[in-house]
Every structure is written in structure tokens, then in C-alpha cells.
Amino acid sequence: EADAESLVNALNAVFGAHDGVRAAHTHGFCVKGNFTPTAEAASLSKAPHFNSKTPVNLIGRFSMGGGNPAAPDFQKDNVRGIALHFDIGNGNTTDLLMISAPVFVAKDPDQFLSLLTAVATKDKEKIGAFFQANPNSTRQAQWLNARPVPASFATVNYWGIHAFTFTNAEGKTQVIKYKALPVAGEVGLTDEEAKAKDPDFYRPELAERLAKGPVQFTLTAILGEPGDPVDNPTELWPEDQRKSVTLGTISITGTEDDKTCDAGIFDPTLVVDGIEGPANDTIFPMRSAAYAVSFGRRAK
Numbered sequence: 001e002a003d004a005e006s007l008v009n010a011l012n013a014v015f016g017a018h019d020g021v022r023a024a025h026t027h028g029f030c031v032k033g034n035f036t037p038t039a040e041a042a043s044l045s046k047a048p049h050f051n052s053k054t055p056v057n058l059i060g061r062f063s064m065g066g067g068n069p070a071a072p073d074f075q076k077d078n079v080r081g082i083a084l085h086f087d088i089g090n091g092n093t094t095d096l097l098m099i100s101a102p103v104f105v106a107k108d109p110d111q112f113l114s115l116l117t118a119v120a121t122k123d124k125e126k127i128g129a130f131f132q133a134n135p136n137s138t139r140q141a142q143w144l145n146a147r148p149v150p151a152s153f154a155t156v157n158y159w160g161i162h163a164f165t166f167t168n169a170e171g172k173t174q175v176i177k178y179k180a181l182p183v184a185g186e187v188g189l190t191d192e193e194a195k196a197k198d199p200d201f202y203r204p205e206l207a208e209r210l211a212k213g214p215v216q217f218t219l220t221a222i223l224g225e226p227g228d229p230v231d232n233p234t235e236l237w238p239e240d241q242r243k244s245v246t247l248g249t250i251s252i253t254g255t256e257d258d259k260t261c262d263a264g265i266f267d268p269t270l271v272v273d274g275i276e277g278p279a280n281d282t283i284f285p286m287r288s289a290a291y292a293v294s295f296g297r298r299a300k
């Protein structure tokens with residue numbers, strides 16, 4: 001049975017164990033900025049960052065999925081990530097992690113461990129047999145392969161994957177999924193353009209963009225309806241048939257020393273009053289435990 005240690009070991013078996021770095025989303029960099037909530041955000045959640053009258057400071061990190069420290073930025077079938085620490089005062093943060101696909105590759109920790117174990121063999125037959133037996137694990141790559149390589153971390157949509165429950169000041173609850181949409185619009189590269197890029201092109205690209213002004217995303221809550229799956233992160237919600245509420249604007253204003261982001265973990269379970277994680281999605285709590293194991297190893 002999968003646990004935090006076995007999952008991090010399995011990530012290391014696939015991508016190599018590299019000293020001093022994350023076991024996953026290894027290739028990335030740190031940024032800073034702020035979040036300004038809309039008036040509507042408060043109608044959904046009493047969380048402090050959704051009710052603030054002034055911009056809420058944040059630290060963020062953009063990353064490529066997987067544990068390869070040199071994961072090429074032009075790879076199509078890999079997710080881009082954005083991780084955020086919202087400063088909610090008194091030294092406390094609440095975190096939000098999103099990836100550039102609406103689904104994850106496994107429905108539960110055991111399936112993720114089996115996937116990583118199969119991939120680590122590098123045996124085409126074993127890997128093929130895994131995906132044959134676990135078609136839900138192929139959805140993320142299918143989704144990414146049907147779209148262009150993002151031209152920038154600033155020009156792609158990101159999803160929070162898990163279903164969270166918001167509670168407002170009146171005690172009203174609503175199940176949501178987070179989605180962040182780039183204010184610069186979705187911009188992709190042709191396969192030719194992607195091929196010509198440096199494997200590390202995103203970092204200088206973003207620095208250049210930030211020199212001209214903030215990089216912004218509209219953070220939205222897709223409103224779940226009865227029957228929408230809330231415990232399986234490989235299941236899509238029919239989001240074009242769902243209402244969504246704009247929660248606010250994420251504004252990335254500059255780069256930040258990577259040490260700031262490496263000093264701890266971005267923890268998806270670090271929520272705050274007004275936000276609750278999914279109760280029966282077993283991936284959700286396992287992430288927190290696995291990130292702690294990864295941190296313990298890289299902080300040595």
C-alpha cells in the first residue's frame with residue numbers, strides 16, 4: 001500500500017534522487033506578488049484573503065511537473081505548475097497549488113504508486129499494460145497532447161484539481177474547483193517553435209515579461225453541482241456547463257530569491273477557515289505527507 005515514503009521513493013526511482021531539490025516539480029523558480037479579491041469572493045468564502053480590503057501579499061513558484069531538475073520547458077505532455085502562499089497575517093499563510101490541466105494522473109495513492117512503479121521499469125510492455133488497465137491515468141497526457149506547448153507560464157490556464165468546499169459568513173457552503181485564467185490570454189507555440197526553444201526558456205521569458213509589468217491571472221471558482229465527482233482527481237467536471245465566480249486577481253510583480261520558496265513546502269492542505277479540502281479524495285492528504293518527506297530529504 002502506498003504511503004508518503006514509498007511515493008517519494010517511487011518518484012526518485014523514475015526521475016533519479018537529486019540532492020537538495022524537490023522530488024517532484026523540481027525545475028522551477030520563485031516569484032512574488034499580491035492577490036486582490038473581488039467583492040463577490042466574500043459571498044462564497046469567509047477566508048481572509050477573499051475578504052481583504054487591501055491586496056494580499058503572496059509568494060509563488062512556477063514549475064514543470066516531474067522530478068527531473070532539467071525537465072525541458074518545451075515538453076508538451078508535462079504539466080506546468082503554480083504554487084502560492086497567500087499572506088493572511090501574523091506570519092500565517094494559506095496555500096493554493098494548481099497545474100495546467102484539469103485532471104491528475106491517478107485517482108488514489110495506490111494507483112499513483114503503481115503508475116510510478118511501472119514507469120520506473122522503463123519496460124514498454126509493462127508501462128503499456130498499466131495504461132491499458134488504468135485508462136483514467138491517460139487523461140492528463142491526452143489533454144496536454146491535444147494542446148500546444150504554452151509560450152509562457154503566463155499564458156496558460158491552471159486548475160486546483162481537487163474539489164474544495166467554501167463556507168461564507170452566513171454558513172452557506174458551496175463545492176468549487178479553482179481555475180486561474182491568464183490575463184495575457186492563452187498563447188501556445190507551434191511544434192516547430194517549441195522545438196527551437198532552450199530547455200530553460202520559461203524563466204528568462206517571465207523575467208522579461210515582468211520587466212514590462214505584472215503577470216496576472218483571474219482566479220475563479222467553478223461551482224460544483226450535485227453529482228459532480230469530488231473524490232477522484234482524474235474525473236473532469238463539465239466546466240463549460242457550470243457557473244463560475246471570479247474570486248480575484250493574482251498579480252505576479254517580480255521574481256523572488258529561490259531560497260524563499262525552498263525554505264518550506266507549498267501545502268495544498270494548508271487551508272483556512274472558510275475553505276475545506278475534500279473529505280474522501282485520498283490523494284489530497286497524501287500530498288501533504290509526501291511533500292513533508294520530500295522537504296525532509298531536500299532540507300538535509
Ligand code: HEM
Binds near residue numbers: 023109159287
Ligand atoms: C499523491 C499524489 C501526489 C504526490 C505523491 C505528489 C508529490 C509531490 C512532491 C514530492 C512535490 C515536491 C514537494 C516539495 O519538496 O516541496 C510536489 C510538488 C508539487 N505538486 Fe505534487 N504530488 C501529488 C499530487 C499533486 C496534484 C494532484 C497536484 C495538482 C495541483 C500537484 C501539484 C504540485 C505542484 C504545483 C508542486 C510544486 C510545489 C512547489 O513549487 O514547491 N501534485 N508534489
